[in-house]
Amino acid sequence: MRLNGEISHKEEEGEKENGNLEAQKVVVVGYALTSKKKKSFLQPKFEVLARKKGIIFIAIDLNKPLSDQGPFDVVLHKMSGKEWCEVIEDYKQKHPEVTVLDPPDAIQHLHNRQSMLQNVPDLDLSDCHGKVYVPRQMVITKDPSSIPDEVSEAGLKLPLVAKPLLVDGTAKSHEMFLAYDRFSLSKLEPPLVLQEFVNHGGVLFKIYIVGEAIKVVRRFSLPNVSKSELANVGVHSFPRVSSATESADDADLDPGIAELPPQPLLERLARELRSRLGLRLFNIDMIREHGTRDVFYVIDINYFPGYGKMPDYEHIFTDFLLSLVQSKHKKRPET
């Protein structure tokens, strides 16, 4: 954190004027985000609040060396590619004083739908009033004609959700299919994850993590598959249901379906995943098995998700950014 002149004690939050940054501690956040992500994340209301709290955002120029830019207190990034990972790793080594969110190899772990869920079965969630599983799934990397046999050998129960194995921020990596019979699956293009569909009453819980902060919201999801629909055949594509901006928080829902997961479970799940994944910015998609109160499944984890859709994200995110810089200062020995 840079000190631009003396810190005035009169500068309570709210009193800070937009252009009056000279007299404040300024936290400089460099960001490397796609234009889509920049639009959804850096909303004007957020930037204004951040400025009032002494945080300014500066776009990183990808065509210039990162070390020649800034100086930054924090770097936020969501860019794919090996080259970018190397740039970030190199920058972290040369600038240990900068908080870089998050480590590229940890982010990479979420770019594959198999590795993203690998840690979930090992989490210690005892005494948290609920159980958390991952739906049974298998990975298909080649030869779609072998899928029907592989599905039977693995004993997977239909219907299955077919998801692209790799998640790279493209619309294609979010193209989903619901498959009612195993033969139709050979029409799909590997690499894929085939995941058992879990009835959950059409409501999904999105658990947003920003450092230590957690926010859970309800979203509409796929409806249950009834017994009679089990006789259906074919693979059916379905839209990006849960990432729609429409929240299910105000809908008139069956209380047994809408009840949020218990707070102790959410807190432990977030804490455990944060430490096992080594990430501070992500969200978890979780569903409750229909007909149960406390059996949950994690079906997706996203790095740097659509925080612009998270209620109160402006305050949560600015507080988080300030806390990063404050904790760095606490750790620094007094001179």
Ligand SMILES: Nc1ncnc2c1ncn2[C@@H]1O[C@H](COP(=O)(O)OP(=O)(O)OP(=O)(O)O)[C@@H](O)[C@H]1O
């Ligand atoms: N195993 C499952 N059982 C029931 N429904 C599922 C399952 N997997 C996915 N879904 C439904 O399909 C939707 C999309 O799946 P998923 O969240 O894995 O995809 P995504 O494209 O990564 O989503 P996001 O936009 O959150 O990144 C979920 O939000 C949920 O509605």
Ligand SMILES: O=P(O)(O)O[C@H]1[C@H](O)[C@H](O)[C@H](OP(=O)(O)O)[C@@H](OP(=O)(O)O)[C@@H]1O
């Ligand atoms: O509803 P959420 O916040 O989970 O939806 C996210 C989605 O999961 C992805 O994280 C998207 O980011 P990309 O992977 O970069 O496409 C988000 O897009 P954004 O433009 O809204 O940030 C979705 O919102």
Ligand SMILES: [Mg+2]
């Ligand atoms: Mg999802």
Ligand SMILES: [Mg+2]
């Ligand atoms: Mg996802």
